[in-house]
Amino acid sequence: MKLLLVYGTGEGQTEKICRFMAEHLAGRGHQTRLVNAAEPGPASDPRDFDFVVIAASLHAGRYQSALVDYVKAHHAVIDARPNSFVSPSRLLRPVMIGRTSRG
Numbered sequence: 174m175k176l177l178l179v180y181g182t183g184e185g186q187t188e189k190i191c192r193f194m195a196e197h198l199a200g201r202g203h204q205t206r207l208v209n210a211a212e213p214g215p216a217s218d219p220r221d222f223d224f225v226v227i228a229a230s231l232h233a234g235r236y237q238s239a240l241v242d243y244v245k246a247h248h249a250v251i252d253a254r255p256n257s258f259v260s261p262s263r264l265l266r267p268v269m270i271g272r273t274s275r276g
């Protein structure tokens with residue numbers, strides 16, 4: 174299977190986690206491509222992959238803007254194939270998808 178892992182990272186933890194996942198999946202015979210959303214290129218088109226992993230960490234309640242832009246640009250293609258979302262955080266409380274009832 175061809176897997177694309179696109180990540181946003183602040184201090185590098187999400188990159189380390191994605192690198193570990195990519196190496197583990199490659200070890201199981203899958204083709205993996207690891208892409209920093211801040212440095213996308215032609216090789217990060219999700220149409221070329223069977224499975225897409227999106228990963229982003231929370232900083233002050235927000236995900237990395239480059240990652241959000243990538244997902245907004247490609248959400249229909251990502252949504253049309255198996256995918257997963259990984260979010261390293263301390264106390265998950267994102268505002269990207271709207272405020273909670275407690276504000």
Ligand SMILES: Cc1cc2nc3c(=O)[nH]c(=O)nc-3n(C[C@H](O)[C@H](O)[C@H](O)COP(=O)(O)O)c2cc1C
Pocket residue numbers: 181182183184185186187188230231232233234235261262263264265266
């Ligand atoms: C400046 C800063 C702000 C953070 N803000 C949040 C936050 O709002 N919510 C949360 O759950 N975690 C927050 N965290 C925790 C990070 O999401 C967590 O440490 C994560 O592993 C960082 O991954 P990264 O190095 O890939 O950015 C924050 C961490 C830092 C350093």
